[in-house]
Amino acid sequence: MRFSFEVKESDLLGRVGTLRVGGKTLETPYMFPVIHPVSQIVPTSELKGMGFGGLMTNSYIIHSRRKKEALEKQIHALLGFDGVFMTDSGGYQVLEYGDLELGYGDVASFQADIGSELAVTLDRPTGYPQTRARARDTVEYSLKNAKATLKEFAGRETVWVGPIQGGLYSDFVRRSASSLVEAGFGFLALGSPVQVMENYMFADLVKMIAAARKGIPYSVPLHLFGAGHPLTMSLAVALGCDTFDSASYVLFARTGRYMTRGGVATLKAMKYLPCSCPVCTRTSLKELLELDHTERTRRLSVHNLFVLREELEACKEAISEGRLWDLVEERSMAHPRLREAFVELAKHSDELAAGTPAVKERGLFVRSTMDLARPELRTAAARLSGAMRRSSGDAVVLDSEGTKRGKSAVGRKDADAYRVHPILGLYPSELEFHYPFSQTEASLVRPETPVEPKRALKELGYRRVLVQGERRRVRSRRTRRGASPSPRSSSARSR
Numbered sequence: 001m002r003f004s005f006e007v008k009e010s011d012l013l014g015r016v017g018t019l020r021v022g023g024k025t026l027e028t029p030y031m032f033p034v035i036h037p038v039s040q041i042v043p044t045s046e047l048k049g050m051g052f053g054g055l056m057t058n059s060y061i062i063h064s065r066r067k068k069e070a071l072e073k074q075i076h077a078l079l080g081f082d083g084v085f086m087t088d089s090g091g092y093q094v095l096e097y098g099d100l101e102l103g104y105g106d107v108a109s110f111q112a113d114i115g116s117e118l119a120v121t122l123d124r125p126t127g128y129p130q131t132r133a134r135a136r137d138t139v140e141y142s143l144k145n146a147k148a149t150l151k152e153f154a155g156r157e158t159v160w161v162g163p164i165q166g167g168l169y170s171d172f173v174r175r176s177a178s179s180l181v182e183a184g185f186g187f188l189a190l191g192s193p194v195q196v197m198e199n200y201m202f203a204d205l206v207k208m209i210a211a212a213r214k215g216i217p218y219s220v221p222l223h224l225f226g227a228g229h230p231l232t233m234s235l236a237v238a239l240g241c242d243t244f245d246s247a248s249y250v251l252f253a254r255t256g257r258y259m260t261r262g263g264v265a266t267l268k269a270m271k272y273l274p275c276s277c278p279v280c281t282r283t284s285l286k287e288l289l290e291l292d293h294t295e296r297t298r299r300l301s302v303h304n305l306f307v308l309r310e311e312l313e314a315c316k317e318a319i320s321e322g323r324l325w326d327l328v329e330e331r332s333m334a335h336p337r338l339r340e341a342f343v344e345l346a347k348h349s350d351e352l353a354a355g356t357p358a359v360k361e362r363g364l365f366v367r368s369t370m371d372l373a374r375p376e377l378r379t380a381a382a383r384l385s386g387a388m389r390r391s392s393g394d395a396v397v398l399d400s401e402g403t404k405r406g407k408s409a410v411g412r413k414d415a416d417a418y419r420v421h422p423i424l425g426l427y428p429s430e431l432e433f434h435y436p437f438s439q440t441e442a443s444l445v446r447p448e449t450p451v452e453p454k455r456a457l458k459e460l461g462y463r464r465v466l467v468q469g470e471r472r473r474v475r476s477r478r479t480r481r482g483a484s485p486s487p488r489s490s491s492a493r494s495r
């Protein structure tokens with residue numbers, strides 16, 4: 001089956017891309033809503049109407065409960081949806097129900113026979129917590145099945161998705177990912193994040209995704225299993241996850257949990273519905289609470305899906321505008337564990353820089369000490385280290401309003417001109433129009449060890465260093481001799 005992935009725009013390791021499967025396309029980042037093949041809370045036609053062009057379902061459940069019907073009708077007619085179907089192998093259920101006679105070949109041929117477009121090969125989820133020895137077994141078992149499936153079923157009309165296992169053991173995760181790529185998989189899926197996420201171990205989630213991404217070329221898309229939480233979506237996208245699947249919209253709805261882009265609330269404890277989706281605009285909170293359980297679950301599920309969809313759109317827009325970092329940071333304020341995850345993400349700044357455009361149309365915001373780790377600043381700092389070269393005996397430090405004419409204003413036409421960036425410090429004025437040197441908006445945040453421009457230039461070997469504002473201030477102080485200093489000159493002196 002024809003399969004391709006094209007990156008249209010990127011920021012950090014997040015990308016807006018086009019996933020082409022057969023003749024169908026999905027724009028990424030994308031979340032496949034998980035549907036139960038026997039009982040659907042939200043009809044597939046309604047999911048399609050909401051803009052979901054791909055669904056995820058479990059091939060094991062279809063195999064055990066609707067096998068004959070599925071083989072006759074094929075999955076699209078069976079479940080009433082003509083978009084892209086991704087099927088999970090049911091590795092978890094195979095293990096859970098002890099149905100161990102079902103091998104990789106049975107699972108693969110069934111998925112291909114029912115017409116699934118994206119099929120995960122039979123794996124064994126590592127889970128959490130897990131011993132190192134057991135984690136190794138799950139990686140080896142999943143990898144062996146994956147390779148065998150690809151070899152035997154490569155000719156079928158199905159795109160095989162390689163499952164990455166290894167859990168919290170980063171070395172296993174990385175090796176699992178690179179081995180699948182070597183074996184020829186063009187689409188990988190990272191397993192086992194569910195328990196990690198349920199335990200709010202978001203920093204570990206960052207480590208897992210980063211390890212997987214390290215083993216995969218940039219051009220290969222990555223799916224993250226079961227990660228439908230509005231708070232972690234931007235984080236996962238920023239680390240290079242392109243698609244997700246989740247049943248969280250239903251699971252949360254069943255227990256009366258109402259998603260918002262800032263977290264999850266309990267319907268019973270709420271006083272208002274802070275959402276403008278069709279459910280929330282047509283139903284009052286009181287009405288929702290009075291509905292029977294099934295109908296309330298259905299409506300809450302639809303609401304939750306709207307929230308997830310909105311968050312995905314927010315991720316895409318943020319990538320397009322070059323402010324994905326800002327979005328991840330904003331979401332990280334919702335919970336201390338998410339803040340820890342953001343700190344972990346910042347440790348990967350150099351990798352994130354690889355997908356971050358060299359030039360952005362929008363100014364760079366530095367609002368917190370965390371922002372000092374922004375990849376844009378890392379890239380600029382690396383560029384700067386090679387650009388500080390002395391070509392004259394004199395140097396002029398131009399002030400923020402100073403132009404090239406500033407050099408003549410201070411009487412040093414042949415002097416090397418510098419400017420001061422609020423975070424990066426001194427830079428040659430030729431870089432002024434290079435992003436982000438004059439496009440940075442910083443609040444009170446300053447680097448821990450700011451370098452004094454004059455001293456830094458003397459260290460570069462300049463005989464004379466003139467600071468543009470300083471000369472003006474000296475002059476203004478002279479003319480005002482005797483009078484009390486103006487607020488401006490007093491602040492200049494105290495600096």
Ligand SMILES: [Zn+2]
Pocket residue numbers: 275276277278279280281303304306
């Ligand atoms: Zn709503």
